[in-house]
Amino acid sequence: MIDIKCLGSSSAGNAYHITDGHTALLLEAGFPYKALQRALNFRMSEISGCLITHEHLDHSKAAKDVMKAGINVYTSQGTADARGLSGHRLKIIRAMEQFQIGTWSILPFDIQHDVEEPLGFLLANTAGDKLVFLTDTYYCRHRFRDLTHIMVECNYSMDIVRERVASGHLHPGQMKRLLKSHFGLEHVKDFLKANDTRKVKEIWLLHLSDGNSDEKRFKREIQEVTGKLVRVAGR
Amino acid sequence: MKKIVLERLTFRNFKGFREFVLDANGGNADAYGDNATGKTTLFDGFTWLLFGKDSANRSEQKFEIKELDKAGNVVRHGLDHEVEGVLLVNQRRRTFRRVFSEKWTQKRGSATSVFDGHTTNYFVDGVPVKEKEYRAEVDALISEDVFKLLTSPSYFNEVLKPEARRKVLLEVCGDMTDAEIIASNKELTPLAAILEERTVEKHKQSIKSALAEINKEIKEIPTRIDEKYRDMPDVSDLDAELIQEDIETLRSRIDAKAAELQRIQSGGELSAKEIRLREINAELTDIKHRVQADGLQAVNEQRERLMQLRGEASELQARISAGQREIEQHKRQIARAESQAERLREEWHAANGLEFPAHQHEHGANCPTCGQALPADQVQAAQDKALADFNRDKSRRLERISAEGKAAAEEVRSLKHSMFDLEESLTALEEKLAVKQGEVTEAEAKLIELQAAVSDPADDPEYQAKQKEAEIVRSEIEQLRSSASDAASKVQAEIRLLRDQVSELESDKSKIAAAVAIENRIAELTEQERKLAAEYERLQHELYLTEEFTRTKVSALESKINNKFKYARFRLFEEQLNGGLNDVCKTLYNGVPYDGGLNNAAQINVGLDIINTLSEHYGFSAPIFIDNAESVTQLIDTDAQVIRLIVPPTFDSLPDETKDELIKLHGSYEEASAVWKDKNKKLRIVPHNNMQEAI
Numbered sequence: 001m002i003d004i005k006c007l008g009s010s011s012a013g014n015a016y017h018i019t020d021g022h023t024a025l026l027l028e029a030g031f032p033y034k035a036l037q038r039a040l041n042f043r044m045s046e047i048s049g050c051l052i053t054h055e056h057l058d059h060s061k062a063a064k065d066v067m068k069a070g071i072n073v074y075t076s077q078g079t080a081d082a083r084g085l086s087g088h089r090l091k092i093i094r095a096m097e098q099f100q101i102g103t104w105s106i107l108p109f110d111i112q113h114d115v116e117e118p119l120g121f122l123l124a125n126t127a128g129d130k131l132v133f134l135t136d137t138y139y140c141r142h143r144f145r146d147l148t149h150i151m152v153e154c155n156y157s158m159d160i161v162r163e164r165v166a167s168g169h170l171h172p173g174q175m176k177r178l179l180k181s182h183f184g185l186e187h188v189k190d191f192l193k194a195n196d197t198r199k200v201k202e203i204w205l206l207h208l209s210d211g212n213s214d215e216k217r218f219k220r221e222i223q224e225v226t227g228k229l230v231r232v233a234g235r
Numbered sequence: 236m237k238k239i240v241l242e243r244l245t246f247r248n249f250k251g252f253r254e255f256v257l258d259a260n261g262g263n264a265d266a267y268g269d270n271a272t273g274k275t276t277l278f279d280g281f282t283w284l285l286f287g288k289d290s291a292n293r294s295e296q297k298f299e300i301k302e303l304d305k306a307g308n309v310v311r312h313g314l315d316h317e318v319e320g321v322l323l324v325n326q327r328r329r330t331f332r333r334v335f336s337e338k339w340t341q342k343r344g345s346a347t348s349v350f351d352g353h354t355t356n357y358f359v360d361g362v363p364v365k366e367k368e369y370r371a372e373v374d375a376l377i378s379e380d381v382f383k384l385l386t387s388p389s390y391f392n393e394v395l396k397p398e399a400r401r402k403v404l405l406e407v408c409g410d411m412t413d414a415e416i417i418a419s420n421k422e423l424t425p426l427a428a429i430l431e432e433r434t435v436e437k438h439k440q441s442i443k444s445a446l447a448e449i450n451k452e453i454k455e456i457p458t459r460i461d462e463k464y465r466d467m468p469d470v471s472d473l474d475a476e477l478i479q480e481d482i483e484t485l486r487s488r489i490d491a492k493a494a495e496l497q498r499i500q501s502g503g504e505l506s507a508k509e510i511r512l513r514e515i516n517a518e519l520t521d522i523k524h525r526v527q528a529d530g531l532q533a534v535n536e537q538r539e540r541l542m543q544l545r546g547e548a549s550e551l552q553a554r555i556s557a558g559q560r561e562i563e564q565h566k567r568q569i570a571r572a573e574s575q576a577e578r579l580r581e582e583w584h585a586a587n588g589l590e591f592p593a594h595q596h597e598h599g600a601n602c603p604t605c606g607q608a609l610p611a612d613q614v615q616a617a618q619d620k621a622l623a624d625f626n627r628d629k630s631r632r633l634e635r636i637s638a639e640g641k642a643a644a645e646e647v648r649s650l651k652h653s654m655f656d657l658e659e660s661l662t663a664l665e666e667k668l669a670v671k672q673g674e675v676t677e678a679e680a681k682l683i684e685l686q687a688a689v690s691d692p693a694d695d696p697e698y699q700a701k702q703k704e705a706e707i708v709r710s711e712i713e714q715l716r717s718s719a720s721d722a723a724s725k726v727q728a729e730i731r732l733l734r735d736q737v738s739e740l741e742s743d744k745s746k747i748a749a750a751v752a753i754e755n756r757i758a759e760l761t762e763q764e765r766k767l768a769a770e771y772e773r774l775q776h777e778l779y780l781t782e783e784f785t786r787t788k789v790s791a792l793e794s795k796i797n798n799k800f801k802y803a804r805f806r807l808f809e810e811q812l813n814g815g816l817n818d819v820c821k822t823l824y825n826g827v828p829y830d831g832g833l834n835n836a837a838q839i840n841v842g843l844d845i846i847n848t849l850s851e852h853y854g855f856s857a858p859i860f861i862d863n864a865e866s867v868t869q870l871i872d873t874d875a876q877v878i879r880l881i882v883p884p885t886f887d888s889l890p891d892e893t894k895d896e897l898i899k900l901h902g903s904y905e906e907a908s909a910v911w912k913d914k915n916k917k918l919r920i921v922p923h924n925n926m927q928e929a930i
Contacts, residue, residue: 042776045769068453070761070768088460088761 002129002149002202007031007039009206009233013058014135015039016151016206016233017047020125023102026050026066027121027133027151029073030058033065047071049091049101053111053135054118055082074099076108078117095119103127111137114181130199135206138180139187144195151233152191154205154222155182156212164211178212185218189225197226206233236850239376240323240876241281241858248316249283250276251302257878260922261323265864265879268918274880277918278387278860284318284333285373287355290387290860292394295335295353312350313337319358324376331373332358377857384849385857385875388842391849392829397820404805404820407852408796411788420787426780439781442774449771456764460757467753468746475747482740489733496726499719508712515705522701523692530689537685541678548671555668558661565654569647576643583636591625785816799852802844802871835866843871850875886911 007015013030017040024047029036037044050066052075053059060075060083067073067089074091093099095110095117107122113136121133122144131149134140156178164170178184183191188205197203203226205218215232222230244257250273257266257277266274279289279298289298302310317334334356339348357369364372383390384403391400413435417423430438498504524531601608692698715722789808797804806821822829824841833841839861850856856875861867864879886894886908897907 037772037775038779042772042779045765045772068768069772070453070765087457088464088757089457 001127002125002131004149004151004202004204004231006204006206006233007036008235010208010210010235011058012235013061014207016133018123018131020103020127020129023048023104023125025101025104025123026071028052028059028135029062029066030056030060031062033062033069036062036066044069044071049074051075051106051121051133052079053120053133054113054115055079056115056136059136072101074101074106074108076117076119078115079119082116093119109142112139112141113137114177134183134191136181137183140183140191146199147195147197148199148201149204150192150197150200150202151204151206152188153183153207154185154188154213154218155207155209157185157214157218160212160214169211178209182207182209185213185221188222192222192226197228200226200228203228203230204233205230208232237325237377237855238323238875239855239857241878242321242323242328244277244280244284244321245319246276246280247318248302248314249280249318250298250300252276252280253302255918257920258922259858259876259878259920263877263879263923265881265921265923266918267881267883267915267921269915270882272916272918274882274918275862277878277880278862280318281320281386281858281860282383284320284331285376285382286379287333292383300335313339322376329376330358330360331369332361333369334358377855381849381853381855382857385846385853385855386859388839388846388859388861390842391845392822392838392842397818400820400822401807401818403849404796404807405792407848408792408799411791411795413784416784416788416791419791420783423780423784423787426777426784429777429780435781435784439778442778442781446771446774446778449767449774453764453767453771456760456767460760460764463753463757463760467750470743470747470750473743473747475744478740478744478747482737482744485733485737485740489730489737492726492730492733496723496730499723499726504722505712505715505719508708508715512705512708512712515701515708519692519698519701519705522695522698526692526695526698527689530685534682534685534689537678537682541675541682544671544675544678548668548675551664551668551671555661555664558657558664562654562657562661565650565657569650569654572643572646572650576640576647579636579640579643583633583640586629586632586636589629591622782816789816799848800844801847803841803848835863836868839863839867840869840871843873846875847871847873883911883915 001021003019003021005017007017008031009016013035014028015031015036016027018025018027026036026047026049029050029052031039040047044066049072050063052063052073054076055078060079063073063075063083063085067085067087070089072089072091073085074093075085076094077092080086080090080092091099093106093108095108098105098107100106103126105124107124108119109122111118111120111134118136120135120137120140120142123131123133129148130144130146131151132144132147133151135151135153137153161170161175161178161184165172165175192203203222205222208215208218219230219232222228240261241257241259242261243259246252246255246257249255252273255273257264257280266277268274275290279291282288282290283295283300288294291298300316301314304310315334315336317332319330319332322329322331336354336356338351338354340351341348355366357364357366359369359372377385383394387394391403395403413430414427417427426435433441498507693702785808793805793807796807802824804823804826806819806823808816809819809821811817822841822845824833824837827833827837829838829841843859843861846859850873858876858878859873861870861877861879863882864870865881865884870877870879886897889897889911894904894907897911898904901907901910
């Protein structure tokens with residue numbers, strides 16, 4: 001049984017605590033270390049590893065401090081180089097090369113974002129749960145079987161973005177970047193349709209944009225598409 | 236509420252006042268006068284009267300109580316300097332008087348008096364009292380500290396140190412215990428168990444030092460791990476199992492080589508060859524024996540027979556020789572016996588031919604003993620007897636010689652007889668010997684014949700092969716003897732080579748072992764780092780709790796304190812850059828800090844607000860002296876008596892209607908201005924029930 005706790009899911013910072021009751025992991029470390037510590041009630045030391053998808057600070061801010069706290073950080077060489085990470089706590093991982101942390105088998109896979117070597121993660125545990133973690137990508141070329149948990153970015157909706165550009169609230173350049181770096185509602189729907197979701201227990205929508213999203217609508221639409229339990233990660 | 240009201244304060248020879256009366260008439264009063272006209276002296280006099288110090292807390296030794304000229308010298312000596320105050324204490328009139336005088340004594344026999352220090356005299360309600368009594372009376376009225384707090388609006392904010400200010404405030408609002416604060420915030424619950432007997436502050440200090448300690452340790456670990464990684468040999472292409480196998484193989488080869496060397500060095504090879512050679516020789520003999528077995532037996536038998544024959548022949552020969560020796564002996568015995576017999580014959584003849592000799596005694600017939608001549612008969616008889624003896628001896632002698640002759644003849648005859656026998660048997664033996672010798676000759680010929688008939692093993696191919704092998708071994712032995720040292724050094728070189736290979740492998744093996752040890756150490760350090768980090772986090776949590784505690788305490792205390800005041804607000808804690816909290820005590824008014832830009836008027840009003848709250852707290856009110864009161868347009872309300880010390884405005888800054896009125900009164904602007912100026916050169920007291928006179 002996977003327990004997912006969202007410590008923050010926005011451009012202000014991303015971090016998720018997931019555990020299967022045996023091995024606790026931190027997905028992303030996009031807050032000051034102290035904030036992470038406080039959010040986890042000073043139980044950081046119980047975390048077995050921290051996975052980081054890419055170099056942006058809202059995903060990797062505390063990486064160094066996490067390592068300093070004796071926790072291994074798993075990320076790509078590209079991310080490590082961009083953030084200047086090094087040391088014995090840094091574990092470089094590569095897309096499609098599976099590794100193990102405690103009871104979790106983790107398969108990193110490539111995603112599409114405007115940074116060097118970003119990764120998504122497929123996590124499977126010994127209890128048969130299978131979780132995919134997908135954020136800051138505008139597209140996913142992989143398909144997953146037997147998923148039980150989906151954590152996927154759902155940043156914007158095309159119509160909202162267009163509307164805001166039209167009304168002058170959003171710069172067209174920003175829109176261009178957005179579409180090339182983040183996962184929008186329409187893509188999420190396609191992604192969910194393209195994958196076998198029969199075993200899925202929970203779908204988490206992550207990283208909703210402040211201006212370009214609508215929490216209630218997104219949740220409803222994903223519910224309509226999947227018929228599954230849908231949660232929207234809190235700020 | 237105890238209330239002290241100043242009715243009248245009378246100064247004599249005090250700080251430039253010759254004689255001055257502050258008559259407040261029991262109510263508020265204002266003191267007007269330009270700078271240096273003595274406004275502050277009024278407050279100084281009041282504090283000196285009660286406590287012997289001026290308003291800046293200096294004793295009369297430190298401030299100049301006496302009037303000075305422009306050069307700073309005392310104008311007149313020998314004066315009494317005094318202040319008398321009439322106070323209404325809860326409607327009861329009390330009079331206090333303090334007189335400070337120079338003491339001059341005239342010594343006996345001296346015309347002039349000599350200055351001998353100062354003396355102070357005290358009077359309470361007109362009665363002279365001792366200093367101690369006076370002080371007790373004042374103390375009964377009010378404590379000096381509280382008096383200062385309650386009489387000057389600036390005292391709390393400008394004179395008191397922050398620490399003392401906090402103390403006063405906490406005293407006023409009542410401090411909170413740690414337990415109360417922990418109970419007020421659910422998040423702090425774990426703190427109660429953590430603290431045990433310590434205070435939060437103490438605990439915080441211990442956490443901080445523990446954190447610093449652990450942090451130091453944590454910081455060192457990555458460096459230590461890096462060092463270990465740097466020390467780690469590259470063993471990526473080494474396989475411990477393969478290396479071990481190789482080492483074992485090489486070792487067994489070395490062992491074999493060492494044994495070979497040992498053999499070479501101890502001549503083992505050589506002796507092995509020699510043994511082999513002996514074996515071959517034995518084998519050769521065997522073959523030879525096998526090949527010659529029948530012939531040889533015949534030869535042997537013949538040889539035995541020959542030997543026997545020879546033995547028999549030589550026995551015969553020996554018997555012949557013994558016989559011959561016996562014959563010779565007999566011959567010699569016969570010869571000896573014959574010559575004996577001859578000698579006996581001659582002896583017989585000789586003896587037979589002997590005649591009794593006629594003898595004449597030449598020597599006399601005298602007795603040889605007595606020398607007397609012997610009787611003639613006796614001489615005859617003697618002669619007869621001598622002849623008889625002679626004949627008897629002759630006969631006997633002949634007899635004996637004859638017997639002996641006969642015995643000797645007999646011996647010769649017997650000897651000759653046995654010699655004959657001997658010669659007879661000797662002849663027989665010689666005949667026998669001749670026969671035997673014939674037999675021997677015959678056997679010898681037969682033996683030679685038989686020997687010649689034994690076959691030659693050299694013709695046997697097996698025997699030839701063995702001989703060849705023996706030849707080879709022999710030459711090998713020869714060669715080995717000459718080349719043992721070469722072989723040894725060759726094997727030694729091989730062993731060295733193998734050993735080098737082993738040591739190379741061993742070094743690889745030890746590299747792997749070192750790498751494993753280093754990896755283990757790194758794992759240990761990594762684990763240690765994790766443990767330390769967990770401990771660090773636990774402490775951080777505790778620190779966070781103590782800080783949360785302080786924050787809770789701060790907000791609880793500050794709101795509690797601020798509730799006590801109308802205008803003044805207090806900041807008791809200040810967040811530091813590192814997130815910690817510092818104890819401070821800052822007074823604020825409308826968010827502006829007292830010592831950080833608050834204007835004079837607001838400072839005074841905040842001071843009054845504080846005095847109001849403190850008055851209520853101490854249950855006491857005393858006259859408040861407000862310096863620079865001209866800067867305040869609107870003083871806040873206070874129940875206490877207020878003495879305002881005011882620098883009057885210049886004529887020009889007076890309101891126009893006031894100016895006009897004064898110009899009307901004095902006839903001209905110049906006149907009015909001059910009167911105004913002149914008026915303010917002197918201190919004047921205006922009780923509030925007579926405010927009109929102020930203008």
